[in-house]
Structures are given as structure tokens and as C-alpha cells.
Amino acid sequence: MKIRVVSKRDEIPNLDAGEKVIHLAFRPSNEDIFTLIKRCKDVEVIQIPTSYRRTVSKSIEMFLDMQGIRLVEGDVWGHRKDINEYYSISPAVIERIKEMKSEGIADDEVAERLSRESKLNKEMLLYILEKD
Incomplete structure (x- = not known):
């Protein structure tokens, strides 16, 4: 993306x-x-x-x-x-999103965790989660 x-x-x-x-x-x-x-x-x-x-x-x-x-x-x-x-946006971030979603982790929690791991903010991560 x-x-x-x-x-x-x-x-x-x-x-x-x-x-x-x-x-x-x-x-x-x-x-x-x-x-x-x-x-x-x-x-x-x-x-x-x-x-x-x-x-x-x-x-x-x-x-x-x-x-x-x-x-x-x-x-x-x-x-x-x-x-x-x-x-x-790094393919590694997209891959991490897919992994966490497949584990059944809620979108808010995925965005929260990844905002700490990546340089993206939570709102942008939530948008990516909806698009993916």
C-alpha cells in the first residue's frame, strides 16, 4: 500500500x-x-x-x-x-496484520499492537485493516 x-x-x-x-x-x-x-x-x-x-x-x-x-x-x-x-507501507506490516487477524485478534488490538511496533498510527492501521 x-x-x-x-x-x-x-x-x-x-x-x-x-x-x-x-x-x-x-x-x-x-x-x-x-x-x-x-x-x-x-x-x-x-x-x-x-x-x-x-x-x-x-x-x-x-x-x-x-x-x-x-x-x-x-x-x-x-x-x-x-x-x-x-x-x-512495509510488506512486513501487511504480513503481520494478516497473521494477527488469522489468530482471531480484534482489529482494535491489532492496530494498538502494531502502532507500537511500526511507525504507523492507530487510525491509519485501522484503515488498512478494513481494506485488507
Whole structure:
């Protein structure tokens, strides 16, 4: 699974329209989020750093909720945008998810454990669990 990393608002108009998971590495305005949704019709998750999460307006949160788009907190640790515009979730994490699910462990518990083991936050792991 890949997360498209967007470093600046100037990149939004050039995104692939089929992007599903996007990490905004800048503090987005309401207009930035509207532009993103208009450009990427299939987006399912928008991830922003924890420090920026508190600045997102309630109206944008409600709009995203009505569109069925998750707004999650988190970072893409160690990612270098100059090398690759996508952050790839390790196949080992996906494999670990499958193992834990086959053992009958509840999704919340899987996300909790893996958030400690990996560099992904619980909300993103819950999304991956639903998709897998």
C-alpha cells in the first residue's frame, strides 16, 4: 500500500485523480482540502501531522465525514520526498496484520499492537485493516 505525500499546496492540481490515500505535509486550509477533493474524486483518507490536526475547522471535518473521507493524524517517518513521492507501507506490516487477524485478534488490538511496533498510527492501521 502506498501513501501519496504532498509537501506543498502547489502540488495538489498535479495529483493523479485516482489517489486514495494522501498525506498532507503542510498545514492545509479549507480551500486546499476542497481543491484536493475536487481533484482526487476517489480519495478515502487524508492524513495530516498531529500538530496540524487541531487547526482543521469543524466544517471541514463535517464535510469530509459527509463525503465518507477519513481525516487521520500521523506522519510518514523517514520519508524523503526528493527520492519518491509515495511512502510505502512495509510488506512486513501487511504480513503481520494478516497473521494477527488469522489468530482471531480484534482489529482494535491489532492496530494498538502494531502502532507500537511500526511507525504507523492507530487510525491509519485501522484503515488498512478494513481494506485488507
